[in-house]
Amino acid sequence: MLIIEGWLHFAPGEIDKFAEAARIMVEETRKEDGCLHYAFARDMNDPDILRITERWTDEAALDAHSKSPHMAAFGAGLAQVERVGADIRLYIGDEVRRIM
């Protein structure tokens, strides 16, 4: 299983400009084959930090996602807002246990 976890840090208030685009991106991505989990969340201590979590079955699913029309649309929207940093990483892993 592939796990993606990371963040995008935006200039103050910029996240509000693409909240609706983000909602559509999440909704469309969750319909994709191989998508096990996909969510956007705002850091509790710094709401200008967008935290991304994803789980995918395999690289083929992730590759198809990267070429999807909703990814292109969302990427175009992101290019319109001021971002001050980003760090998103891909991990390969397996579930050990449910904690809660």
Added chain:
Amino acid sequence: MLIIEGWLHFAPGEIDKFAEAARIMVEETRKEDGCLHYAFARDMNDPDILRITERWTDEAALDAHSKSPHMAAFGAGLAQVERVGADIRLYIGDEVRRIM
């Protein structure tokens, strides 16, 4: 490396009751040996969902975290608010590449 990812879903507005406790929990946990990442974030589409992401070096570090005084304090605070669901899972994995 251990990766934790999951969510706690609270009754409407309950998250606001422990925002300060959550800030302290994050601050104290990030000082722990073996903590590579620890964050709380509110889902962009449903702000009553708290999303948790963590990365730890190993089980010993995670075990020490579970027994920490800040975990006990935060757990006591969580017990005071109405929760409607939770799903938090532990994964074992390795970094493949940085995406962004």
